Amino acid sequence: MRADLSARAVDERELMDDPDADLRMLERTYERFHLINSVVSRWRAVYRRDIRPRARVRPIRILDVGAGGGDVSRALADWSRRDGLAVEVTALDADARADRWARSRGGGVEYRCAYTSDLVDAGATFDIVISNHLLHHLCDDELTALLGESAALVPDGGLVMHRDIARGRLAYLGFAAGTLPFARNLLAGSFIRADGLTSIRRAYTPAELAAVVPSGWQVRTAFPARLELRYEVPDAGS
Template structure:
């Protein structure tokens, strides 16, 4: 535990408990917009990994395991300022996420859907980009394989799965950052559990198929990427 030298994928986060406090869960979804904005690196990912691959004034996106949809909403705003319209389908299998999103003001370009990536793949859907945030560390080997296969099938232009990169430093800094903050939510407890469940670059690289690339992102992130155009 002191060095976090090994993953602990058997840990269960509080918000994944179907019996967890609903109000605390909704407060957690609301807090994600602040935590992810500060720590998840999506502004940089948008600038460096998505925007350079835009090919026109409008693009379709699916955000897998979108939770309360804060990342998707941020992406829509950034792209709009760049003169690009994103149509984002935020998909999540948890009915509680859908219930939370129903309390938010509608946003042009944002659609929330109950379901999984496999539901979309089975329907033959296609999107320009496939994304996820903090999903990978939740997946066992079989689930990871399914999500990556679905991603390859769904994406026209690119796939970016963003997650935490496990380290003792990340754990210590997050512990300090959340101390005394986000009371009444699962942000602190689940965030620390997430770090312990997350991958290092070499671990994830060894677990994914040929054609996928794992890239570290400062300070404590990693990106799992696939370019569907590479084999064409």
């Protein structure tokens, strides 16, 4: 399978982003997202590394931006409950279709249908702001706005982590091969396979991301083909 990965395919559009997308396929996509995220997104490791240590010190609030079907938000809330930690998770998405479906799943999460700018205007703050597979949906100007608003939402000692796929031949071929056996069963009737390949074509490389982010942001990489855009606010008392 050949694809042009020399530059971001910013003119390509994911099927699920179409306002007229088939609702049954869209909801099937939300329902199956947790399968993909459990394999490639590694939020369990992030929880152990960055979230649980903070929550053992004091109660924390987490904002999940562009939460979609909310599977990452619900997983973080569930892991925190199992560990007996005081963690409040808010799943934020501006798409009313995603918000409506996610709300029906509950999971001890607060759901908001809004933009990060709305929360900034309201003076909201969170200890940790995250996103999963959001960056590749954005153009450079939208990315700049997201980063500014994310930073505005965290106080002293706060942390922002925007995690995404990194564009590359290995990521593209790996996803294509890994999802092919499930295209006619587990992933059938969803946008996951087609949109996953498009999302990799739209994704940043580490170098591209580092070239456009403001000072103070770190670009980290991890296997398999993971990007993490990270911003930490020093604790005023440290």
